[in-house]
Amino acid sequence: MTQDTAARTADAPPKAPGETTGGLALRRFGQWSKEQYPLYILIALLIFAGLTSDAFFSSYNLSNLLLQVSVIGIVTLAQFLIVLTGGIDISVGAVAGLAGVLSAGLFGGGNTLLAVAVAIALGAAIGAFNGYLIAYRGLEAFIVTLGMLALGRGLVYAYTEGQPVSPHAADFRTIATTAIAGVPVLGVIWIALAVAVAFLVRRTVFGRRVYALGSSKEAAYASGVPVKGTMITVYVIAGVLVGFAGFLLAARIGAATPTGGDNYEIDSIAAVVIGGASLVGGRGRVLGAVLGTLIFGVISNLLVLLNVSTFLQDAFRGALIIFAMVLTTVQFTRRRRHRTAPTAQIAHS
Amino acid sequence: MSTMGAAASSASASSPPRTATFTLDGVGKVYPGVVAVSDVTLSGYPGEVLAICGANGAGKSTLAKLLAGQERPSSGRVIVDGYDGEITTPSAALDAGVLLMHQEPVIVDTFSIQENVWLTGLSSAGRRKPWQLVGGRERAERTRAALGVVGMRDADLGMPAGRLGPGPRQMVALSRSQVNEHRILLLDETTASTTEEHFKDVEALVRKEREAGATVVFVSHRMPEVFALADRIAVMRNGSLVDVVETADTTPDEIMTLMIGEAVMALEPPEPVSPDAAPTLLDVRGVSSGSACDISFSVREGEIVGIYGLVGSGRSSLARSISGHQRRETGTVRVRGREVHPHSPRAALREKIAYLSEDRRREGFVKDFDNAGNLTLSTLGSFSTGGVLNVRRERRRVARLTDEFQIKGGAERLTSSLSGGNQQKVCIAKVLESEPDVVVLDEPTKGIDVGARLNIYQIVRGLIERRKAVVVVTSEAEEALTLCNRVIVLRDGVIAGEFVSKTSTTDDLTRTALGGEIQ
Numbered sequence: 001m002t003q004d005t006a007a008r009t010a011d012a013p014p015k016a017p018g019e020t021t022g023g024l025a026l027r028r029f030g031q032w033s034k035e036q037y038p039l040y041i042l043i044a045l046l047i048f049a050g051l052t053s054d055a056f057f058s059s060y061n062l063s064n065l066l067l068q069v070s071v072i073g074i075v076t077l078a079q080f081l082i083v084l085t086g087g088i089d090i091s092v093g094a095v096a097g098l099a100g101v102l103s104a105g106l107f108g109g110g111n112t113l114l115a116v117a118v119a120i121a122l123g124a125a126i127g128a129f130n131g132y133l134i135a136y137r138g139l140e141a142f143i144v145t146l147g148m149l150a151l152g153r154g155l156v157y158a159y160t161e162g163q164p165v166s167p168h169a170a171d172f173r174t175i176a177t178t179a180i181a182g183v184p185v186l187g188v189i190w191i192a193l194a195v196a197v198a199f200l201v202r203r204t205v206f207g208r209r210v211y212a213l214g215s216s217k218e219a220a221y222a223s224g225v226p227v228k229g230t231m232i233t234v235y236v237i238a239g240v241l242v243g244f245a246g247f248l249l250a251a252r253i254g255a256a257t258p259t260g261g262d263n264y265e266i267d268s269i270a271a272v273v274i275g276g277a278s279l280v281g282g283r284g285r286v287l288g289a290v291l292g293t294l295i296f297g298v299i300s301n302l303l304v305l306l307n308v309s310t311f312l313q314d315a316f317r318g319a320l321i322i323f324a325m326v327l328t329t330v331q332f333t334r335r336r337r338h339r340t341a342p343t344a345q346i347a348h349s
Numbered sequence: 350m351s352t353m354g355a356a357a358s359s360a361s362a363s364s365p366p367r368t369a370t371f372t373l374d375g376v377g378k379v380y381p382g383v384v385a386v387s388d389v390t391l392s393g394y395p396g397e398v399l400a401i402c403g404a405n406g407a408g409k410s411t412l413a414k415l416l417a418g419q420e421r422p423s424s425g426r427v428i429v430d431g432y433d434g435e436i437t438t439p440s441a442a443l444d445a446g447v448l449l450m451h452q453e454p455v456i457v458d459t460f461s462i463q464e465n466v467w468l469t470g471l472s473s474a475g476r477r478k479p480w481q482l483v484g485g486r487e488r489a490e491r492t493r494a495a496l497g498v499v500g501m502r503d504a505d506l507g508m509p510a511g512r513l514g515p516g517p518r519q520m521v522a523l524s525r526s527q528v529n530e531h532r533i534l535l536l537d538e539t540t541a542s543t544t545e546e547h548f549k550d551v552e553a554l555v556r557k558e559r560e561a562g563a564t565v566v567f568v569s570h571r572m573p574e575v576f577a578l579a580d581r582i583a584v585m586r587n588g589s590l591v592d593v594v595e596t597a598d599t600t601p602d603e604i605m606t607l608m609i610g611e612a613v614m615a616l617e618p619p620e621p622v623s624p625d626a627a628p629t630l631l632d633v634r635g636v637s638s639g640s641a642c643d644i645s646f647s648v649r650e651g652e653i654v655g656i657y658g659l660v661g662s663g664r665s666s667l668a669r670s671i672s673g674h675q676r677r678e679t680g681t682v683r684v685r686g687r688e689v690h691p692h693s694p695r696a697a698l699r700e701k702i703a704y705l706s707e708d709r710r711r712e713g714f715v716k717d718f719d720n721a722g723n724l725t726l727s728t729l730g731s732f733s734t735g736g737v738l739n740v741r742r743e744r745r746r747v748a749r750l751t752d753e754f755q756i757k758g759g760a761e762r763l764t765s766s767l768s769g770g771n772q773q774k775v776c777i778a779k780v781l782e783s784e785p786d787v788v789v790l791d792e793p794t795k796g797i798d799v800g801a802r803l804n805i806y807q808i809v810r811g812l813i814e815r816r817k818a819v820v821v822v823t824s825e826a827e828e829a830l831t832l833c834n835r836v837i838v839l840r841d842g843v844i845a846g847e848f849v850s851k852t853s854t855t856d857d858l859t860r861t862a863l864g865g866e867i868q
Binding site: 203204205206208209211212215216218219220221222223224225226282283 | 674693694695698704706711712713714715716717718722726727729730733736737738740779783
């Protein structure tokens with residue numbers, strides 16, 4: 001009796017009582033389609049690309065595009081995981097660069113498998129170090145990874161003395177040059193890793209914990225989530241991805257250049273954010289991060305096809321990042337206006 | 350509580366013959382899919398305390414927001430005497446002299462107490478210019494005077510406000526009424542996050558406001574407070590104004606009936622558990638932590654023991670140290686005779702001790718999670734094989750829980766979008782999902798309205814049959830007596846007395862908590 005009363009007097013009706021499952025599915029689709037900004041941006045870009053450049057949809061260009069975005073795509077997956085926890089990693093580019101030069105240079109660069117192992121181990125070690133400082137010593141992710149950015153890049157230059165490092169192994173490039181049925185292996189690896197990360201965050205206990213601690217650290221801790229352990233694991237996984245990406249980058253180019261991975265932090269953060277993840281943590285989808293990567297990839301590719309100068313390309317990218325940020329805030333306030341209006345007025349009360 | 354009732358009769362003597370300070374003229378507010386307020390016509394008069402009562406979702410807070418310009422009415426007008434035009438924005442409301450006090454006090458944690466008192470001086474609606482200096486000795490005096498009105502004269506003005514407990518936080522926010530010109534003071538569930546002992550300060554403040562000729566609008570669902578303060582009571586139900594009555598002509602039972610549309614069924618205190626009836630489940634010996642000092646007690650299977658005390662009496666420290674949320678300095682805790690040393694909530698759950706936090710928003714639930722995610726967060730292991738979630742099994746369990754606990758919105762609604770009562774049901778369901786032997790509930794009905802409160806009480810009382818050992822920490826004497834078999838009263842960190850609910854009164858508890866002083 002009293003429970004009925006409580007139910008009746010509480011706020012909003014969740015759904016109409018007689019709603020069919022079909023109606024519910026439709027409603028869910030409607031809800032879902034409302035939040036697919038990155039998908040719409042990508043489609044609009046593709047249409048624009050098709051109209052302005054004949055070369056864009058050629059199979060040569062598309063496979064080239066996929067090659068270009070795959071490495072940064074994997075780095076973006078790493079960035080995505082860290083952003084989910086409410087952190088940020090601005091050392092991804094430097095770590096990828098360091099992993100690249102060491103994998104090509106250590107042990108004479110004679111064995112590709114060993115090179116992969118070096119890259120991954122380095123990434124994992126740096127991830128564990130960052131994660132330890134952030135999770136267990138309570139340092140700000142931004143500051144820790146800022147230091148790591150300078151440290152990593154410095155070591156790259158120290159090791160290479162500014163010269164590209166060429167590996168000796170004949171099959172070093174194989175992974176980046178082969179294609180399966182016209183699709184570059186690199187692209188397949190990227191998508192496979194994206195699926196794996198999506199599975200990890202959506203379907204495992206670990207993933208659920210990542211979302212929980214990113215959204216409300218205290219509530220997660222109070223609910224028995226091993227906050228620190230989960231956090232450091234995220235950084236290690238991200239480090240592995242970044243290290244592997246560093247090797248792939250060297251493999252694609254055929255040599256590890258000291259500038260390899262430059263600006264990856266900007267590109268990956270921008271892709272994650274344009275993909276709809278919240279920099280505060282706890283919100284975001286892998287699909288968004290993948291779409292975000294593609295959006296930036298298509299734009300860079302298109303600017304090349306349209307013969308825009310390289311310097312202007314950077315400016316364009318920057319402008320797009322700002323535009324994307326503005327777009328996400330628009331989306332954000334529209335979704336949350338009713339819930340947060342009173343607190344938004346804090347300054348006036 | 351009985352003293353508050355006495356104050357009510359003396360307060361309600363004045364009758365309002367004057368012009369209205371504010372008028373809500375057929376005001377309505379519609380959100381997409383929800384009618385929050387429909388066609389309310391209501392006026393307030395100078396020197397009057399008008400209470401707005403209603404269960405959660407009745408529209409009382411929306412009404413307050415409409416009056417303060419925080420929401421724009423969908424229909425009707427909000428008019429304040431002496432102000433041209435309607436109130437549709439917060440700055441219009443401020444200009445018209447409407448001061449709103451939120452349920453969650455607006456406090457900048459990193460600012461000092463003094464800066465927080467003067468916070469509204471920073472808003473663009475104030476008369477200060479950006480280049481004007483803040484501070485000065487005169488200001489410290491005025492700050493102190495303002496804080497004095499709410500019983501915080503001795504507060505350290507330079508201390509960051511973030512270090513204040515929930516009660517003093519609200520009091521600092523309330524002291525702003527002393528430094529801001531206003532004609533209408535709106536208290537929106539302001540006492541929800543404070544405890545009983547702060548209420549006398551709120552009472553003093555309201556009395557001072559009334560004497561100064563302001564109109565005080567007091568939004569609440571706590572009957573003793575409403576009856577202690579209000580001259581008139583406006584009752585809301587399902588978005589409509591049901592009735593406006595003079596406090597002198599009515600009783601709390603009548604108002605509650607109006608609020609929920611039917612008579613409230615009161616709970617009888619449970620029978621005491623006899624020593625040989627059940628084995629001891631939780632045994633606490635000489636525990637010291639924070640302000641709690643050398644506390645010993647035990648709880649039997651199927652027994653609810655209340656821990657009652659004032660703020661700073663050590664009640665929360667005790668609860669948190671038992672459940673691994675706070676370090677224990679000394680003492681031992683045994684569950685079923687086995688000594689346990691949980692150093693984290695996770696470890697405590699492993700030892701079958703579960704804790705419901707007093708701070709629901711911070712520690713109770715994950716804000717971006719739907720009910721399903723929150724309900725299973727503590728027990729993910731039981732829905733997974735090798736770390737991979739079994740989504741179907743999880744969904745089934747969640748469906749059963751939302752059904753059993755009557756959680757609004759089912760599995761997919763964001764917990765943060767629910768009413769306080771439903772949020773608490775989610776939190777309690779999650780806590781019980783871990784199948785604990787010992788359940789520690791810290792202020793289980795904080796900020797929860799009457800209808801849902803009874804709901805929570807029934808859930809907690811149901812734990813007797815589930816053979817749990819339950820510890821209920823509360824700052825409300827009545828709640829302690831309604832819920833618990835026995836009540837332990839803490840004072841200054843030590844046990845000051847123990848009472849069997851069946852044979853005790855709220856007076857016994859409050860007197861013991863205060864140390865025998867006459868209230």
